[in-house]
Every structure is written in structure tokens, then in C-alpha cells.
Amino acid sequence: MTSMDLSFRRSNLLRNQPIGRGDADPLPLLLGQLLLRAGLPTTIERASSRPWASALFEGRRHSIRLHFAGEEPTTQRARFIAGLSEAEWRLPKYFVADITVDEEGSDSEGQWVQLSALTIRDW
Template identity: 35%
Template sequence: MNAPGRDATKALLRALRSAFDPVNFMNVERVQSREWASITFTGARHEVTIRLDGNGAEAAADRFAEGLEMAEFRLRGHILADIVLTAREKTEAGVRLHLEALTVEDG
């Protein structure tokens, strides 16, 4: 049996990786997922911390954050119901982004 939100977490991380230019290597520093449910939906809440390093990391973070709340991410078997950037920190090598997301099972 899978851990809570495990498939949704993997799908979310794949979608986040695809949102960045390969030049700006995305490092996942922390991921925490927990089950979530409402009367009509089942899913998971996710807290993700990623770091972008290298030249252009700040610009890539700007582009990502600019349209984040309206962006559409394809997650196999899940729908990304909400995603928000909760914090942004400058690092020696680039930038660190803290995200919170809600995924719900599709179907």
C-alpha cells in the first residue's frame, strides 16, 4: 500500500521539474505530504521546498512565481486544486522557494 499522497507527490514533483529551464537545476530540499479529505474529495496537502542554483536562477524563480496561481500542471490521476508560493529566500548559489499545494484524486 502506498504512503499518503505518495503518487500525487511524485506527480507534483515531476510537474514542478518540468516548469523550470534545465539550465537552472532544481533541487528538492524538503517534501512533506499528508492525507486530506473533504465531504466530496480525497487528496493530499503538500509542503515542498525547492532550490534553484546557477546563472538565471532568480529570473527563473520570477517567471515561475509570476503565473503560479493560474498555471496548469498535469498530474496523472490527480488534479492540482491549489498551489501557492509561501516564501522565497536568496541563497549563495541562487534562490529557495517554499510551496504549499493541494491535490485531489481525479475520478
């Protein structure tokens, strides 16, 4: 037997809106903490976030690219990466389950890193 919830709004499906209790994306807070860890001058070149879920957890997957352009960008980048996966992050209603450096490199203006992070909703 199949049943249907008639109170479920079709517009949520068409517009891809959060259904139920959609919490705020933790990405802005994570970016602020990453910048504090990186130090000045560091800029965010790109940052995106998308929903993520498994059978037991739900959260968000983040992709972030940071650019280091100080006097010693190589040293600054190395200092930022050292111990990154063990760092403590303070995100209300979420915790950082995984954070990794996907790529790193240099350009004419300094050094950069491409990060991936997974934040899980803390029930």
C-alpha cells in the same frame, strides 16, 4: 443501534496503512512537472505529502521547497512563480486544486521557494 464490520482489520489502524483502494501519491509526478517548469539547475530540497479530506473531497496536501542555483537564479525564480497558480498539471486520478508560494528567499548558493499544493482525487 451500533453495528461493527468484523472484516475490518485492526492492523490497518495500528500501522496507519491505506484502507480500501489506496491510490498512489501524486507527489512524484507533480515534482517532475515542477522541475520541468523551473528549468535547470533546480533541485528539490524537501518534499512531503500527507492525506487531506473535507466533507466532499479527499486528496493530499504537499509541501515542497525548490532551490534555484543557475547563472540568474533570481530571474529563474521569478519566471517559475509567474502564472504558477494558473498552470496546467497532468496527474492521473488527481487534479491540482491549489498551489501557492508560501515563502521565497535567497541564500549563499542561490534562490529558493517554499510551495504548498493541494491535490484532489478526480472521481
